[in-house]
Amino acid sequence: ILSRFPLKDSIFSKLDFMDPETVVNRKVKSIADVVSHFSNLHSHSLQDIDSQWRMLRNINFDDFNLCIGDDIVSFWRKVSKIKLGTGEQKFGKLIAFVFNLLSLPHSSANVERCFSQINLNKTNMRNRLISSTLEGILLTKSLVSEGGQCDKFEINKEMCKKMNSTDLYKNKENEGSDLDSD
Template identity: 35%
Template sequence: MVGTYRELLDVYMVANYLNKTPLYEVNPMENKYFVPNENLYLGIKVMQNIDSVKDHLIKRDFFERCRQFLITSCIQIKKRYDFENLLYSNIKMLQKENIKKHTTLLPLMKVVPRILDSENIELLQKIDDQWRKLSSFENSSEMSNNIDEFYFQLSNKKDFNDEFLFVDLCNFVFQILALPHSSAACERIFSKINLIKTKSRNRLITDSINGLILTSQLIQMEGNCVRFQPNKKNLNLIEFLISLRKYLVF
């Protein structure tokens, strides 16, 4: 979100102001730092077509409406995200392309005391040692650039003694990535639960609800239920669960 917020500000505010001012202190409504209308960057297609508009009043109105939309977007983002929070600025170091830029994870570990006890020096050192080892890990370039996929793949890497190389580091990263960055994700889940637990289905147990939500997510990844094609693994799992029914006591 930090990157998105900065990109929106770059469209209509002067770069000098943004470069010299901490992001949390930037005022999206400070008009003395607005770029002129003709310098608003609205994309190639707009730039190619705007010159064909001869009426200057229409052009000015168009630019002002675009600027106002961007201002409103930035104001709403700033209301919802605490850019002064050190977690937002430090979490970027976990990205694959930033691994070699940071020799220690201590700045990040300090801002999550509920995840890592600052007095557990042994665990802190293990995580930091594995982080430093990661910068010279030969196979990292072949792994996914997606942050959660990258650390999942990394968590399965073993040494010659069949021991996991980065187990403590990956466990720490997974806990960081699991932190909710807004309430929107939680609200979507609760909305799904309300749709599932109707009056006629209000006795569903938690496991059943979890299964329905996960099924919905799996189908959504394929686009829709029409395009979804169960694979052999899905079918084998269903057959296995059906075979367990005879052992269940109701």
């Protein structure tokens, strides 16, 4: 499992900024690196989200009944109810980003489903499949299932062009020699 998932990536340790204790105790000064890493989860500027984070750090948490004992979702739901004089959310951009982070698939069900598919493909007769082959099998299965039944799957010209011995049976040694000859 450890070889398949980047659990040692430093970004995971930086996600603790969402923890109520981290927020209330003002442990994190800026979340710019997290915002830039997950740029696909927001449509606002990095500066706007980080500015709202710094403003949140400076509020009096007791005034808004925000406490360390709250679970993450309750805490951020309370933060989302903090309004400006105009009725707008004071931390709307930050809240949208945090809720998007919290909604990332973190359930082990997706991972379990993936490993189940791997185990179905990696049998006693096929126990030497390498990761790239398994990945190809899983991607093919996904592609076919998106398009409906396999007998209705349409093969286009680009797919046919890729069905040659050079592309199908490429290995690391051949890739290196191809680079040397250029």
